[in-house]
Amino acid sequence: MRPKAILFDVDGTLAETEELHRQAFNRTFQEFGLDWDWDPALYRDLLAVAGGKERLLHYIAAYDPPDAARAEASLADLHAAKTRTYADLITAGEARLRPGVARLMLEAHAAGIPVAIATTTSPENVEALLATAGRDVAHTVAVIAAGDMVPNKKPAPDVYHYALERLGCAAADCVAIEDSAAGAEAALAAGLPTVITRSAFTEPGPAERVLCVLSDLGEPDAPFVRLAGGEEREGEGMVTLDLLRRWLAD
Numbered sequence: 001m002r003p004k005a006i007l008f009d010v011d012g013t014l015a016e017t018e019e020l021h022r023q024a025f026n027r028t029f030q031e032f033g034l035d036w037d038w039d040p041a042l043y044r045d046l047l048a049v050a051g052g053k054e055r056l057l058h059y060i061a062a063y064d065p066p067d068a069a070r071a072e073a074s075l076a077d078l079h080a081a082k083t084r085t086y087a088d089l090i091t092a093g094e095a096r097l098r099p100g101v102a103r104l105m106l107e108a109h110a111a112g113i114p115v116a117i118a119t120t121t122s123p124e125n126v127e128a129l130l131a132t133a134g135r136d137v138a139h140t141v142a143v144i145a146a147g148d149m150v151p152n153k154k155p156a157p158d159v160y161h162y163a164l165e166r167l168g169c170a171a172a173d174c175v176a177i178e179d180s181a182a183g184a185e186a187a188l189a190a191g192l193p194t195v196i197t198r199s200a201f202t203e204p205g206p207a208e209r210v211l212c213v214l215s216d217l218g219e220p221d222a223p224f225v226r227l228a229g230g231e232e233r234e235g236e237g238m239v240t241l242d243l244l245r246r247w248l249a250d
């Protein structure tokens with residue numbers, strides 16, 4: 001049986017947006033005259049704290065950077081400026097969809113299989129990202145479950161429960177695409193067969209409980225690399241509806 005719907009996470013899964021969040025923080029620090037620089041290694045550690053404001057406070061408390069008191073006093077302004085800068089980066093087309101994402105969305109749509117978004121990021125960020133992906137891709141998305149539409153954020157399953165209810169589908173008949181441990185936990189807790197496409201900033205998480213952990217969804221000229229989980233299939237290299245059907249049948 002082919003999946004009845006495909007549910008995508010956003011940050012790290014649709015695009016490597018964490019890198020843009022990092023750049024937006026650094027640009028904002030400069031703008032505010034703060035001599036702070038979050039390199040990729042540091043940012044990977046800081047991502048353990050969910051929420052931009054919370055992340056800033058954690059950095060101040062744990063790293064005691066220069067001008068900490070001044071920054072803490074203007075925290076709301078800092079974060080608002082960062083959010084604007086991030087939106088500008090997205091709108092400027094700095095976030096390209098990861099390999100295979102648009103291809104799989106379009107294949108699903110052509111086959112009458114709805115695509116849904118299930119994310120903790122804000123609906124505005126999702127819309128902005130989808131707008132840069134083009135009308136055909138944006139048009140495949142039947143349901144957006146995002147941000148504060150549910151009380152508990154990932155790793156709680158709420159956002160997936162909400163999306164499945166809107167889709168009218170049973171979890172076991174669908175597939176979730178995630179990049180992080182917290183995201184995969186949320187999808188698994190909702191009962192969704194899950195594929196992890198590892199991203200630059202996140203640990204992929206529970207390989208033994210997901211369908212597989214892949215480098216990405218793969219393209220005809222750039223097949224995915226299977227990193228963990230599942231059994232290799234002959235000729236695999238792109239996540240397609242047919243490959244998902246075979247994984248679900250196992």
Ligand SMILES: [Mg+2]
Nearest residue numbers: 009011012179
């Ligand atoms: Mg993610």
